[in-house]
Amino acid sequence: xxxxxxxxxxxxxxxxxxxxxxxxxxxxxxxxxxxxxxxxxxxxxxxxxxxxxxxxxxxxxxxxxxxxx
Amino acid sequence: xxxxxxxxxxxxxxxxxxxxxxxxxxxxxxxxxxxxxxxxxxxxxxxxxxxxxxxxxxxxxxxxxxxxxxxxxxxxxxxxxxxxxxxxxxxxxxxxxxxxxxxxxxxxxxxxxxxxxxxxxxxxxxxxxxxxxxxxxxxxxxxxxxxxxxxxxxxxxxxxxxxxxxxxxxxxxxxxxxxxxxxxxxxxxxxxxxxxxxxxxxxxxxxxxxxxxxxxxxxxxxxxxxxxxxxxxxxxxxxxxxxxxxxxxxxxxxxxxxxxxxxxxxxxxxxxxxxxxxxxxxxxxxxxxxxxxxxxxxxxxxxxxxxxxxxxxxxxxxxxxxxxxxxxxxxxxxxxxxxxxxxxxxxxxxxxxxxxxxxxxxxxxxxxxxxxxxxxxxxxxxxxxxxxxxxxxxxxxxxxxxxxxxxxxxxxxxxxxxxxxxxxxxxxxxxxxxxxxxxxxxxxxxxxxxxxxxxxxxxxxxxxxxxxxxxxxxxxxxxxxxxxxxxxxxxxxxxxxxxxxxxxxxxxxxxxxxxxxxxxxxxxxxxxxxxxxxxxxxxxxxxxxxxxxxxxxxxxxxxxxxxxxxxxxxxxxxxxxxxxxxxxxxxxxxxxxxxxxxxxxxxxxxxxxxxxxxxxxxxxxxxxxxxxxxxxxxxxxxxxxxxxxxxxxxxxxxxxxxxxxxxxxxxxxxxxxxxxxxxxxxxxxxxxxxxxxxxxxxxxxxxxxxxxxxxxxxxxxxxxxxxxxxxxxxxxxxxxxxxxxxxxxxxxxxxxxxxxxxxxxxxxxxxxxxxxxxxxxxxxxxxxxxxxxxxxxxxxxxxxxxxxxxxxxxxxxxxxxxxxxxxxxxxxxxxxxxxxxxxxxxxxxxxxxxxxxxxxxxxxxxxxxxxxxxxxxxxxxxxxxxxxxxx
Numbered sequence: 001x002x003x004x005x006x007x008x009x010x011x012x013x014x015x016x017x018x019x020x021x022x023x024x025x026x027x028x029x030x031x032x033x034x035x036x037x038x039x040x041x042x043x044x045x046x047x048x049x050x051x052x053x054x055x056x057x058x059x060x061x062x063x064x065x066x067x068x069x
Numbered sequence: 070x071x072x073x074x075x076x077x078x079x080x081x082x083x084x085x086x087x088x089x090x091x092x093x094x095x096x097x098x099x100x101x102x103x104x105x106x107x108x109x110x111x112x113x114x115x116x117x118x119x120x121x122x123x124x125x126x127x128x129x130x131x132x133x134x135x136x137x138x139x140x141x142x143x144x145x146x147x148x149x150x151x152x153x154x155x156x157x158x159x160x161x162x163x164x165x166x167x168x169x170x171x172x173x174x175x176x177x178x179x180x181x182x183x184x185x186x187x188x189x190x191x192x193x194x195x196x197x198x199x200x201x202x203x204x205x206x207x208x209x210x211x212x213x214x215x216x217x218x219x220x221x222x223x224x225x226x227x228x229x230x231x232x233x234x235x236x237x238x239x240x241x242x243x244x245x246x247x248x249x250x251x252x253x254x255x256x257x258x259x260x261x262x263x264x265x266x267x268x269x270x271x272x273x274x275x276x277x278x279x280x281x282x283x284x285x286x287x288x289x290x291x292x293x294x295x296x297x298x299x300x301x302x303x304x305x306x307x308x309x310x311x312x313x314x315x316x317x318x319x320x321x322x323x324x325x326x327x328x329x330x331x332x333x334x335x336x337x338x339x340x341x342x343x344x345x346x347x348x349x350x351x352x353x354x355x356x357x358x359x360x361x362x363x364x365x366x367x368x369x370x371x372x373x374x375x376x377x378x379x380x381x382x383x384x385x386x387x388x389x390x391x392x393x394x395x396x397x398x399x400x401x402x403x404x405x406x407x408x409x410x411x412x413x414x415x416x417x418x419x420x421x422x423x424x425x426x427x428x429x430x431x432x433x434x435x436x437x438x439x440x441x442x443x444x445x446x447x448x449x450x451x452x453x454x455x456x457x458x459x460x461x462x463x464x465x466x467x468x469x470x471x472x473x474x475x476x477x478x479x480x481x482x483x484x485x486x487x488x489x490x491x492x493x494x495x496x497x498x499x500x501x502x503x504x505x506x507x508x509x510x511x512x513x514x515x516x517x518x519x520x521x522x523x524x525x526x527x528x529x530x531x532x533x534x535x536x537x538x539x540x541x542x543x544x545x546x547x548x549x550x551x552x553x554x555x556x557x558x559x560x561x562x563x564x565x566x567x568x569x570x571x572x573x574x575x576x577x578x579x580x581x582x583x584x585x586x587x588x589x590x591x592x593x594x595x596x597x598x599x600x601x602x603x604x605x606x607x608x609x610x611x612x613x614x615x616x617x618x619x620x621x622x623x624x625x626x627x628x629x630x631x632x633x634x635x636x637x638x639x640x641x642x643x644x645x646x647x648x649x650x651x652x653x654x655x656x657x658x659x660x661x662x663x664x665x666x667x668x669x670x671x672x673x674x675x676x677x678x679x680x681x682x683x684x685x686x687x688x689x690x691x692x693x694x695x696x697x698x699x700x701x702x703x704x705x706x707x708x709x710x711x712x713x714x715x716x717x718x719x720x721x722x723x724x725x726x727x728x729x730x731x732x733x734x735x736x737x738x739x740x741x742x743x744x745x746x747x748x749x750x751x752x753x754x755x756x757x758x759x760x761x762x763x764x765x766x767x768x769x770x771x772x773x774x775x776x777x778x779x780x781x782x783x784x785x786x787x788x789x790x791x792x793x794x795x796x797x798x799x800x801x802x803x804x805x806x807x808x809x810x811x812x813x814x815x816x817x818x819x820x821x822x823x824x825x826x827x828x829x830x831x832x833x834x835x836x837x838x839x840x841x842x843x844x845x846x847x848x849x850x851x852x853x854x855x856x857x858x859x860x861x862x863x864x865x866x867x868x869x870x871x872x873x874x875x876x877x878x879x880x881x882x883x884x885x886x887x888x889x890x891x892x893x894x895x896x897x898x899x900x901x902x903x904x905x906x907x908x909x910x911x912x913x914x915x916x917x918x919x920x921x922x923x924x925x926x927x928x929x930x931x932x933x934x935x936x937x938x939x940x941x942x943x944x945x946x947x948x949x950x951x952x953x954x955x956x
C-alpha cells in the first residue's frame with residue numbers, strides 16, 4: 001500500500017538538485033516523525049526518493065527532503 | 070503622472086503606536102460638529118480642511134493639493150480614557166493570563182523562556198511559522214499559579230467577550246489592562262511573538278484614535294442640497310460626543326458610577342467603529358434602522374474592498390447583451406451588433422501607410438459606423454469625435470497619433486459567459502458586425518460556454534494592445550480550444566439538429582439526386598468536385614456519405630463504432646445493417662453513419678482525429694462545413710417532433726400493462742415472503758433492506774422492459790408507416806434525449822425516490838391516507854406506472870412532485886457548494902505553473918510535482934486521457950495497409 005521510500009545517496013542528491021536547478025529548500029518537505037521516514041531511519045536533511053505506482057505514468061518518482069518537527 | 074515601476078519585496082504588519090498616531094495626525098479633532106451654519110467645515114471638527122479635500126476646486130490646507138492630488142491626511146481624537154481595541158481583545162486575553170499580575174513578567178522560569186527563544190530562532194531561520202511555539206508558550210504560562218520572579222499569587226482572569234476582563238471578582242478597566250501590558254519587558258514580549266520594531270503589547274489598548282482622512286469617508290450632497298455623511302463619520306461623531314462628555318464629567322469630579330457608564334459607552338462606540346458585527350454587541354444603527362457599515366464591514370466578504378475592488382474590478386471596453394444563435398457564422402466568429410461596435414474602440418497608431426484610411430474613419434466620426442470615437446495626440450491628450458468639427462481634426466492628424474476606431478470585422482475580441490468555471494469560458498472570437506441587438510454565436514460553441522438562448526447574456530471585451538491581441542489569437546481562439554484539457558476529446562462540436570441532420574443524411578438508403586447534391590454542397594460552401602455517382606436502374610444518385618466525404622482530408626483512415634451501435638454480441642462490422650460500423654479509408658466514408666460519435670461535442674471521434682492529426686485550422690473548416698451541410702440536409706429532408714411520436718399501438722400498451730401488472734404482483738409476493746419470514750436475506754443487509762432492494766430491482770427491471778417494448782414498437786411502427794419517429798432518431802443518434810426519456814414519455818415513469826429510497830415519509834406508517842398503514846406495495850411507496858403521455862393520477866402526481874422537489878433542492882445546494890469549493894481550490898492553485906522542465910512549481914520556485922500529472926502529459930493532447938492508445942495505433946496501421954491494398 002505505502003509506496004517505496006528510500007534514502008537518496010549523496011551523489012544522487014547532487015544529481016537531482018542539478019537536474020532541476022534547485023536547492024534543497026525547494027524540494028517538498030516530509031516530517032521526521034513520518035512513519036516511513038522513521039522506518040528507513042532518515043535524518044533531517046536527507047532526501048527521500050519515493051517510487052509510486054501511477055495510473056497515468058505507470059511509475060512515478062517523487063523526492064522529499066526530511067525536516068525536523 | 071509618471072508611473073515608476075517598483076517591486077514590493079515584502080509587506081509587514083504592525084500596530085500603530087500612540088506616538089506615531091500623533092505624528093501622522095495633521096489635526097486634533099475636538100468637536101463633534103462638522104459644518105457651521107454657512108456650510109463651511111469647522112476647524113477641529115470631523116471635516117477639518119486639514120484632513121484633505123473632497124470638494125472640487127478647493128485646495129488642501131495641509132499639502133495644497135487639489136482633489137485627486139491630495140491623498141488625504143489623518144487626524145486624531147485624544148481619548149479621555151483608554152479603550153480596548155476589539156480586534157486585539159483575544160490577544161490581550163492570552164497575554165494577560167500569561168503574565169504576572171504584579172511585576173508583569175512572563176509566568177515561566179528563565180531557562181524555559183530561553184528554550185522557547187532558541188526554538189523560535191530556529192524556526193525563523195528555516196522560514197517556518199513560529200506561531201505554534203508562541204501558542205504553546207502562552208498555554209504553559211497560563212498554568213502557573215505563582216510568579217517565578219516576585220512570588221505573587223496569580224488569580225484567574227476571565228474574558229467576558231468582547232472587551233471586558235474580570236480578575237477574580239474585580240473588573241479590570243482598560244487602564245489596568247494597559248498598565249499591566251506596559252510592564253512587560255521587551256525580552257518577554259519578543260518570545261510572546263511581538264516584533265518590537267512595529268509593536269508593543271500596550272499599543273493594543275487605545276489612548277488616541279486615528280481619524281481617517283475625509284477622502285476615506287466622503288459626504289454626499291443630495292439633489293436637495295442636503296449633505297449626507299458617510300457611516301464612518303456618523304460613528305466618529307458618536308465617539309467624539311461621548312469622549313467629550315466623559316472628559317467633562319471627569320473634570321467636574323462626577324461620581325465614579327457615571328464615569329464608568331460613560332467609559333463603557335465610549336468602549337461600545339469604538340468597538341462598533343472598528344467592527345459592527347461583533348458577537349454580543351448590538352450593532353450600531355442608522356436612523357433608518359440599517360446597521361452602519363464600519364471599518365471591518367468595508368473590507369470583509371464578497372462585497373468588501375478585497376474581493377470586490379482589489380481582486381476583481383470593473384473594466385472598460387466591454388459589452389454585455391443577450392446571445393442568440395447563428396449557424397451561418399464560423400465557430401471562430403461572434404456576431405456583434407453595430408450599436409456595440411460603435412461604442413467599443415481599438416487604438417490604431419497612425420502611420421504613413423494607414424493615414425488615408427484612418428482619416429476616412431475620423432471623418433465618419435463616432436456616429437457613422439465604420440468610424441472612430443476619439444483621437445489621441447502623441448502627448449496623450451484626447452479629442453472626442455462626438456461632434457461635427459471632424460474636418461479640422463483630420464487636417465491635424467499625422468503619423469504618431471492614435472485613433473480609437475470602431476470595432477470592425479475581423480478584430481479579435483474576448484467572449485465570456487459566467488460562471489467562468491474553466492478556461493473555455495473565455496475564448497477569443499473574430500468580430501462580425503451585424504444588425505440588431507444581440508451577440509450571435511455559432512451553436513458549436515454552446516457546450517464550452519454551457520450557453521443556451523433562453524435569455525442568456527454574455528460579455529465581450531475589446532482587446533487594446535497588440536501583444537494581447539496576438540496572444541489571444543494564438544492561445545485563446547475558439548479553434549484552439551476544440552480539445553478539452555478535461556478529458557482529451559473535443560468539447561466543441563455539433564449538437565442537436567447537426568447530429569440528427571448528419572444521421573438522417575447518412576443513413577443507409579438515403580439518396581440525393583445530382584441537383585439536390587449540388588444545392589446542399591453550395592449551401593454548405595463546399596466547392597469540391599462531386600465524385601462519381603452511384604448508378605442503380607439507370608438512375609444516378611449520391612449518398613450522404615459521399616457528400617460528407619468531400620469534407621475529409623484526403624488521407625484520413627479511421628474505424629469506429631457509431632453512437633447508434635446496439636452492441637450486438639456478434640458484430641457484423643462493415644455489413645452492419647444499421648450502419649453502426651464506420652469505416653473511413655483515404656478520406657472516404659465507406660460504410661456507417663455519421664452521428665454524435667462523428668462530430669458531436671464531448672464524443673466526436675472523427676472530429677477528434679482531424680484536430681489531432683490535421684490541426685485546428687482543418688478542424689475548424691471541417692466543423693463549419695459539416696454542420697452547414699447537416700443543417701441544410703435536415704432542412705431538405707424535413708424533421709419535426711410531436712406528441713404522436715410517443716403513440717403506441719394497443720398491442721404495445723397491453724404488453725406494457727401486463728409487465729407492470731406482473732411486476733406489481735411480484736412485489737406483493739416479495740412482501741408476502743417477507744411477512745412469512747421466508748425471504749432470503751442478502752449478505753450484509755437486514756431483512757428490511759433486502760426487501761427494499763429486491764422491490765426496487767423488480768420495479769426498475771419492469772420499467773426497463775416496458776421501455777424496450779415501447780422502443781421496439783416505435784421502431785416497428787415507423788417501418789410500417791414509412792415515417793420516421795423523430796424522438797427516437799434524436800435519442801439513438803445522440804442528438805437529444807435518451808431512451809430513458811422516451812420510456813418515461815411513452816411507457817412508464819417508474820419509481821420515484823427521495824434520498825435514494827422509495828418514498829417513506831408522510832403519515833404514521835403510510836405515505837398518504839389513501840393507503841393502509843404498513844402497506845409496502847409498489848403504488849403505496851411512489852411507483853408511477855403511468856407515462857407522461859398518458860398522464861399521472863393524483864397520487865402518482867404527488868409522489869412525482871416529491872421526487873422532483875428533491876432534484877431541484879439538490880441542484881441548488883450543489884451549485885452553491887461546488888462554487889465555494891471551486892473558489893477555495895482556485896485560491897490554492899492559482900499561482901502554480903508548469904515550468905519548461907515539466908515540474909510544477911509555485912511562485913517561490915518550490916516544486917509541487919516533479920512531472921505534471923506524474924506523466925508530464927498535456928491532457929488535451931492525449932487520447933481521451935491516455936498518453937498512448939496502443940489499440941488506436943495498431944488500428945491506424947492496419948487501416949493504412951487496408952487502404953493501400955484497396956488502391
